Amino acid sequence: MVRARSEERRAEILRAALEVIAERGYRGATLGSVAERVGLTQQGLLHYFPTKEALLIAVLEERDRWDTSGGRDREGWRLDLLESLVEYNAMRPGIVQTFSALLGESITDEHPARAFFTERYTQVRANMAQVLRLEFGDRLPSGLSPERAAPLLTAMMDGLQYQWLLDPSAVDMPAAFRDFLHLLHGGEERP
Amino acid sequence: MVRARSEERRAEILRAALEVIAERGYRGATLGSVAERVGLTQQGLLHYFPTKEALLIAVLEERDRWDTSGGRDREGWRLDLLESLVEYNAMRPGIVQTFSALLGESITDEHPARAFFTERYTQVRANMAQVLRLEFGDRLPSGLSPERAAPLLTAMMDGLQYQWLLDPSAVDMPAAFRDFLHLLHGGEERP
DNA sequence: CGGAACCTACCGATCTACAGGTAGGTGGGT
DNA sequence: ACCCACCTACCTGTAGATCGGTAGGTTCCG
Structure with missing residues (x-):
């Protein structure tokens, strides 16, 4: 064949x-x-x-x-799955590096991946909002709506990746992400 | 002359x-x-x-x-100055785009800006930690230490920039950053 | 069963377009 | 007279893409 x-x-x-x-x-x-x-x-x-x-x-x-x-549910990610996604990513620098590099390039004018990423991020934010709604309902402990928190969640994942790729020994990406989730949950108890 | x-x-x-x-x-x-x-x-x-x-x-x-x-204090940034920095950035897409593009590229092998960014991010994290310590002391309301929160603060700024650059109408960068600061402050009151 | 017609998976040669960098000037200001 | 700020001419390398093959297999028909 x-x-x-x-x-x-x-x-x-x-x-x-x-x-x-x-x-x-x-x-x-x-x-x-x-x-x-x-x-x-x-x-x-x-x-x-x-x-x-x-x-x-x-x-x-x-x-x-x-x-x-x-890695996804019928209706999208769940928050704890996101956490394991980050852990999974931490074990595949290659893939993370590819898409971080592409994201970085894509913001330049007329980059062939620009449309892709623009579209994809709207979609990702919507997904994230749903994840958050599933976890918290219409208000997070902080009072934020899922829609307002979604870009933050997304930004955190990307931002941590850059720091981690530049210097993996300086940033424990999964731990940092857990710290952020802890923050979303309202903080309180000591980690 | x-x-x-x-x-x-x-x-x-x-x-x-x-x-x-x-x-x-x-x-x-x-x-x-x-x-x-x-x-x-x-x-x-x-x-x-x-x-x-x-x-x-x-x-x-x-x-x-x-x-x-x-834009800096004798001993570094202050948290409210960071907020205005983000607002300032939101008015200069050009500069933000330059450095986001460079950051993105810099993670690739042997990029001439790689060392620069690696070094700079260690320094930025240290600065951020100090800002946070100045604002919150040794524990943030969430229980996080300034050192643990510093990479989060940094990641949030970068991550939001990418989303904003890709689609400025979809993300209100300063507002989102304020939301994050609100989160760091422990949430509670409604924005 | 044999072979013409056709398709797939490539390779070599070559074209065009820049890109970064060098060598060696020229001309105006001091 | 000299040097700083440039320019013209040029070299070398490389990248993406096109053209025209060829070798091997598949299909179809008489």
Whole structure:
């Protein structure tokens, strides 16, 4: 079955692209270096993905598929699952680095991932709000509405990732995130 | 006075570089486009900054000088000044975009700004801890120590910036930051 | 059963476009 | 006379993309 082999190849390429983007960002990544990693020439790679941008899109879509499937509930995340997600991320610097690099680049003008991230963050905030509503109802202990707290939750995850990627020994990402959740819960008891 | 003119030119170049980096990131920025913006040729620019990396370093150093001087107290920031800093930032998307883009890129391997950001974040966390200690003493209302809360404060500022840059209409950055400060203060009264 | 027609998965050569950087000037101000 | 602030010309490298193959397999038809 030739189809299967081909799909496998594509998957290999996507994985390699993920690595290279983590190491150098999208702009710094070259088709040649991705190709090399899977034992192809640059032209061979272009047989699977006609342009560099198409490759990026495929990477982003795969990510989308990934976190629209595993790790989620019927109606989204739950707060304790978020906590384990952060722990999980702390064990895969590669993936975190890829998407942090892409997020960073995406804010520049006309970046091909910009639309993707803009859209995705609206969606993530909505998800987060729902998670919070599920956990706290219409008001968090602090008095904040889930909708107001959602961007904070999102920002915390991203912000911690940057600090952690720059200097993993200086920031215990999962612990810090737990501290934040503790804050959302209203503080009080000593951690 | 030629000296003055020269310094002025350098400053112009730095400002232009800031803009171009905001638009395309460091890797995407070209010497030519920076030069063009100040009415020079690329080679004319290289007269002032011998390499692209030297220009970047100068940009980073200027930033360092900027926020080691203005906006600070003798012993660092105060919490309410941080709040106005965020408000101030919300009025200068350009600058925020430059440094968010650079932060994003800097996590990739061998990026010339990586050391700068790593070092700077250790320092920022220390500053933040001191701000918090000044405001709350050795325990925040939540029971967290200033040192544990410092990375959270830092992460929140960065994380909100990305969301805001991607979609300013979707996130009221200053308001969100105030919400977070409210959280640090222990919540309670309704905003 | 054999072969023409076609498809898939590539590779080599090559094009175009910049990009960063160097060498060696020129011209105006002091 | 000199030097600072530039410029022109140029070199080298690299990146993405196109073109035109070729080798191997698959399909279909007589």
